[in-house]
Amino acid sequence: MRPFAVPLVVPLGSRGHRAYQAAGAVIATLFVLLAPVLLEDYRITQLGQALAYAVALLGLNLVTGISGQISLGHGAMFGIGAYTTAILVSDHGWPFAGALAVSGVVGVVFGVVIGLPALRLSGLYLAIVTITAATAFPLVVVQPFAQELGTGGASGKPVVLDWGKPSWFLLDVSPVGFRFVLVGVVCAIVFALTGMLVRGRVGRAMMAVRDNPTAAAAAGVNLAQTKVGAFAFSTMLAGIGGSLFMLMVPIVSPDSVGFPLSLLFITAMIIGGETRVAGALVGGFVMVFLPTVTSELALQVPVLADLPQPGLLATVLYGVILAICIFFLPQGVVPLVTAQRERFIRFVPRGVPAAPAPHGPELPDRTSSTQVPAPR
Amino acid sequence: MYDVIANPAYLVQLVLSGLSIGSVYALFAISFVIAWKSTSHLNLAAGELGSLGVFTLSSVAAAGAGAWAAVPLVLAGSAAVGAALHHGLVRHVAKKGVFPVVLLTLAVYLVANALVGLVWGTQPIAAPRLFPTGPDAQIVLLQGPPQAYLTYGDLASFAALAIVVAGLALFLRGTRFGLAYRAVAANRESAGLVGIPLARTAALGWALSALIATLSAVLLGVRNGSLDYMMMTPLLVFGLTGATVGGLESLRGAVAGGLALGVLVNLLPGLLRFVSGDMGLVIALVLVLAVLLLRPQGLFGVKRLERV
Numbered sequence: 001m002r003p004f005a006v007p008l009v010v011p012l013g014s015r016g017h018r019a020y021q022a023a024g025a026v027i028a029t030l031f032v033l034l035a036p037v038l039l040e041d042y043r044i045t046q047l048g049q050a051l052a053y054a055v056a057l058l059g060l061n062l063v064t065g066i067s068g069q070i071s072l073g074h075g076a077m078f079g080i081g082a083y084t085t086a087i088l089v090s091d092h093g094w095p096f097a098g099a100l101a102v103s104g105v106v107g108v109v110f111g112v113v114i115g116l117p118a119l120r121l122s123g124l125y126l127a128i129v130t131i132t133a134a135t136a137f138p139l140v141v142v143q144p145f146a147q148e149l150g151t152g153g154a155s156g157k158p159v160v161l162d163w164g165k166p167s168w169f170l171l172d173v174s175p176v177g178f179r180f181v182l183v184g185v186v187c188a189i190v191f192a193l194t195g196m197l198v199r200g201r202v203g204r205a206m207m208a209v210r211d212n213p214t215a216a217a218a219a220g221v222n223l224a225q226t227k228v229g230a231f232a233f234s235t236m237l238a239g240i241g242g243s244l245f246m247l248m249v250p251i252v253s254p255d256s257v258g259f260p261l262s263l264l265f266i267t268a269m270i271i272g273g274e275t276r277v278a279g280a281l282v283g284g285f286v287m288v289f290l291p292t293v294t295s296e297l298a299l300q301v302p303v304l305a306d307l308p309q310p311g312l313l314a315t316v317l318y319g320v321i322l323a324i325c326i327f328f329l330p331q332g333v334v335p336l337v338t339a340q341r342e343r344f345i346r347f348v349p350r351g352v353p354a355a356p357a358p359h360g361p362e363l364p365d366r367t368s369s370t371q372v373p374a375p376r
Numbered sequence: 377m378y379d380v381i382a383n384p385a386y387l388v389q390l391v392l393s394g395l396s397i398g399s400v401y402a403l404f405a406i407s408f409v410i411a412w413k414s415t416s417h418l419n420l421a422a423g424e425l426g427s428l429g430v431f432t433l434s435s436v437a438a439a440g441a442g443a444w445a446a447v448p449l450v451l452a453g454s455a456a457v458g459a460a461l462h463h464g465l466v467r468h469v470a471k472k473g474v475f476p477v478v479l480l481t482l483a484v485y486l487v488a489n490a491l492v493g494l495v496w497g498t499q500p501i502a503a504p505r506l507f508p509t510g511p512d513a514q515i516v517l518l519q520g521p522p523q524a525y526l527t528y529g530d531l532a533s534f535a536a537l538a539i540v541v542a543g544l545a546l547f548l549r550g551t552r553f554g555l556a557y558r559a560v561a562a563n564r565e566s567a568g569l570v571g572i573p574l575a576r577t578a579a580l581g582w583a584l585s586a587l588i589a590t591l592s593a594v595l596l597g598v599r600n601g602s603l604d605y606m607m608m609t610p611l612l613v614f615g616l617t618g619a620t621v622g623g624l625e626s627l628r629g630a631v632a633g634g635l636a637l638g639v640l641v642n643l644l645p646g647l648l649r650f651v652s653g654d655m656g657l658v659i660a661l662v663l664v665l666a667v668l669l670l671r672p673q674g675l676f677g678v679k680r681l682e683r684v
Contacts, residue, residue, distance in 0.1 A: 070475050072482075117668040124418055125668060127478055128620050131420075132664055135613045136657035143655070259609060263486060270479060312490040312498075319486030326469055326476050326483065 008345045017347055032184030036177025046288050048180040048248035051187040052241050054284030057269055058194055058277065059237030065274030066198055067230040068210025069119065073130030074265045076137035077107055077235045079257025081242025083141065086157040086252055087150040096161065100186070100243045107239025111232035119227040122213065126231070134262040138254035156253025159246045179247040186244055190237065195277050197233075206230050260315075267322045273332025282334060290314060388517070388524040390642045396530035398638020399537040400599070403592040404615025405622065405630035406540060407585045412624050413561035414581025417466065417474065420481040423608035423615070424488035425461070425586045426593030429454040430503075431496050433594060434603055437504040444506060447594065451587050458586025459579040466582070467575060493605040500604045503597040507532065529599035536595055540588060541631060553580060561625075610657060614641075617660040621667045623677025632675060637663065 010016040036044050056078050063071050081103035088099040114133055118125040141151045151157055165178040173181070197203055208216035209226050217223050246252065268287045273279030291314040298313045325332065404423070411419040433450045437443035461484060469476045507513075507528040515531075518524035548554035559567040560577045568574045596611055597603045618637045622629025640663065641656040667674065 064475070068475075070478060114665070117665045117672075121668065121672050124474060124478065125620070125672075127418065128616050129661070129664060129668070132613050132617060132657065132661040135609060136661045139654050139657055263482060266479065266482060267486070312493045315490035316487050316494070319483045319490065322483035322486065323465070323480060326472075326480050330472065330476065 007343055010345060010347050011350045012347050013350060020345070020347075028188060032181055032188070033171060036173040036180050037171055041174055041176045044174075044176050044180045045248050046292075048176075048183045049245065050284040050288040051180075051183050052244040052248060052284075053265075053268070053287045054241075054281045055187055055190050055244060056238040056241030057265060057272065057283040057287075058191065058280035059234030059241070060265055060269045061272075061274055061277065061280050062194065062198070062206070062237070063231050063234040064269060065276070065279070066203060066210065067206035067227060069227060069231065070124070070127045071130045071231065071234070072127055072262050072266060073114070073132075073134040073137075074235075074238045075257055075259065075261030075263075076130075076134045077110060077238035078242035078245070078261065078265075079137055079141075079252065080110055081107055081239030082246055082252040082257065083151055083157060083242075084239070085243040085246045086159045089246075090158065090160045091150045096182075096247070100240060103239040103243035104236045105239075107236040108232045110239075111235030112228060115228045115231035115235075119231060120224050130262075131259075134259045138258045141254045152253075154254060156251050156256075159250040159252075161247070161250060176248075183244045183247055186240070190240065191277060191281070194237070198277060202226075202229075264318065267318045269332075270322055270325045270330075271332055273334035275331065276334040276338075278337075279332050279334045282332070290318065383522065385518045385524045386522050386646075389522065390646055391639055392517075392524065392526060392530065394639035394642030395635055396526075396533050396638070397599075397642070398618075398635035399533040400592050400595050400611070400634075401614045401618045401638050402537055402631045402634025403540060403588055403595070404611055405618035405634040406544070406627060407588040407592065408615055408619040409622075409624060409627055409630045410544075410588065411581050411585035412619070413627075414557060415462070415466075415470065415578045416564075417470065417477045418481065418616075419458075419582060419585050420478060420612065421461065421484035421488060422458075422585050422589035423593070423612035424485045424492070425454055425457055426589035426591075427492050427605065427608045428457070428488055429590035430593040430597045431492055431501075431603055431605075434501060434504045434597070435496075443504040446504075447506070450594075451590055454590035455583040455587040459583035461586070462579045462582035463575070467578070489605065489609075496603070496605065498605055500602040503601055503603050504594075506594075506598050527599075529595070532598065533595050536591055537631070540591065541627075544584075544627065553577075557581065613657055614660055617664045620664050621674060623674025625678065626674065626676035629674055629676030 010020070035047055039047070056074055059077075060071060060074050063069050084103040084106050085096070085099040088094040088102060089096060094102075114129055115126065118129040140146055142153050147153050161179075165173060165175060169178060169181075171177075171181075198206075205216070205221045205226050208219065208221055209223055213223055216226075242252075242257075264287055265283075268283035269279070271286050272281070272283030291311065294314040294317050295311060329336075407422050408419065411417065411422070429450045432453070433443065433446050436446040436450070465480060465484070466477055469480050514525040514527045516523050516525045548558055556567070556572045556577050557580060559570070559572055560574060564574065567577075592611065592615070593608055596607060600607070614637060615634070618634035619630050620633070621637065622631070622633030637660060641659050644659055645655055
């Protein structure tokens with residue numbers, strides 16, 4: 001018998017499962033604390049960008065993967081968070097934590113304003129409204145009234161954060177490293193809370209709305225409320241992500257938060273896996289590292305190195321990867337990783353037989369079935 | 377100060393140029409609606425297919441061939457690309473749902489947009505000269521400063537919209553393919569049951585969509601006098617807004633929505649003096665939100681009743 005031929009089966013919520021989760025938390029903590037000690041500032045900045053993107057992508061996962069609506073405007077929401085933070089911190093002397101919170105609130109407000117008209121209807125209206133918002137946002141920023149608010153117009157808005165490492169922080173890190181730790185901590189909190197939300201009652205309601213709106217409504221789920229709530233929560237996360245991004249790249253300009261950013265978010269979400277919380281993390285790293293990797297690769301190919309715009313090659317590659325994912329990998333890469341893990345260790349709900357019976361899974365008790373009858 | 381809204385010639389000029397750019401929006405909105413009616417999918421790649429077409433046209437014209445002779449070739453080519461896009465890619469994803477198709481057209485958008493940027497560069501290039509342009513090439517309607525006038529680009533936009541609307545009306549009402557298309561638009565399942573080839577009808581819808589989008593791209597390029605690899609993204613949004621305002625299912629609505637949007641985008645900055653610069657997309661956003669709040673099915677749309 002080959003080793004590991006039979007996976008270890010662990011019930012959810014058992015001591016073994018808790019130990020697995022704790023190990024994951026320890027690894028994440030070590031990563032956030034050790035990366036700034038071991039790496040140089042340039043790499044730390046990239047990792048921090050990836051984490052900030054991941055927070056916004058988590059929001060996108062929530063609205064698209066979990067509750068089944070499509071948003072093409074998360075770049076704008078990310079930008080709103082970034083601008084809010086930049087203006088509050090630089091012009092009004094707010095502490096960063098306050099600006100972060102306000103960025104989230106502003107995200108919620110815009111989510112409700114945009115989501116409420118579009119999400120009462122089924123179908124593609126959210127996509128239409130958000131694509132308009134994503135293209136309009138960079139133009140709003142350069143308007144005179146927006147410049148009076150302090151957006152800095154076309155040249156962008158810098159954030160003035162003169163933060164060194166405080167004395168109570170014992171690790172030997174650079175100022176960038178300390179800011180990275182902050183990003184990591186906020187990111188971990190957001191992921192933990194959102195994970196709980198998705199696994200709980202609210203998440204189940206969202207998935208019910210995604211899978212069968214009629215059945216969900218019949219089961220007592222308020223469709224409009226759930227959809228608008230999911231969208232507002234997701235735009236809040238996008239605002240927080242944009243705010244965190246300011247810790248890593250202390251300037252935001254209209255060009256950096258336009259429609260292309262929204263498209264990158266969508267692509268990264270699909271590559272990571274739209275229905276998985278972990279997919280957002282993968283997507284964040286894809287957003288940061290795919291353009292770098294492609295342009296480095298392109299420089300080594302003689303024909304491609306002569307092209308006037310090597311950055312556009314990354315865009316071509318994004319498009320091709322997006323199409324490939326839609327065809328062959330609609331769930332993204334995270335389920336592939338999960339499948340590999342399940343060869344060794346599987347987590348099953350309590351009370352479910354450890355291995356499926358040879359003739360297929362046992363039918364659950366009829367009376368306790370949570371299945372709803374399919375609509376006619 | 378001549379540029380006050382109360383000045384009749386200025387007002388006429390604003391409305392005229394609004395209607396004129398509105399015709400381009402209306403064409404693009406028609407392109408959405410024509411793909412939507414046959415498949416219930418949004419073709420977000422249409423603009424970039426048009427962009428490919430108009431850049432090709434400029435290269436062909438620069439190579440010495442007559443620009444006018446190249447126009448029908450480019451239009452036919454983009455129709456073929458549109459049909460191939462549906463037949464080769466979209467059709468296979470369509471059964472997975474609406475969102476994968478939107479994402480797929482976005483993937484095509486990304487690739488086509490970046491390809492245009494790679495081949496023709498990211499700097500604006502000269503548009504093909506199809507008719508006289510410049511400060512003197514205009515037909516003055518009202519004399520004296522400020523003038524009210526029409527350019528040849530305005531006339532071409534009106535003419536193109538009229539030709540497309542008339543052509544579609546003839547095609548949809550007068551031919552077997554048009555009848556099949558209308559049957560599919562009315563009820564896809566029943567149309568399939570009576571033997572109408574759904575895949576072919578859908579490909580026809582997407583071919584027409586790409587063709588009309590290319591026509592609007594050519595018009596936009598000629599009006600601007602230059603071609604830019606990002607020029608179709610705002611038009612995509614304006615077209616989408618026009619189609620939504622008019623009702624996604626209605627060709628009549630697309631025309632009305634596009635024209636209304638053009639006039640609004642031109643008039644509002646004249647009326648409200650505190651906005652300045654390029655506010656068109658913001659006006660579009662506010663308009664589409666307002667329409668979805670007040671009349672979700674669009675101005676000309678029909679509420680579909682569903683049995684569940």
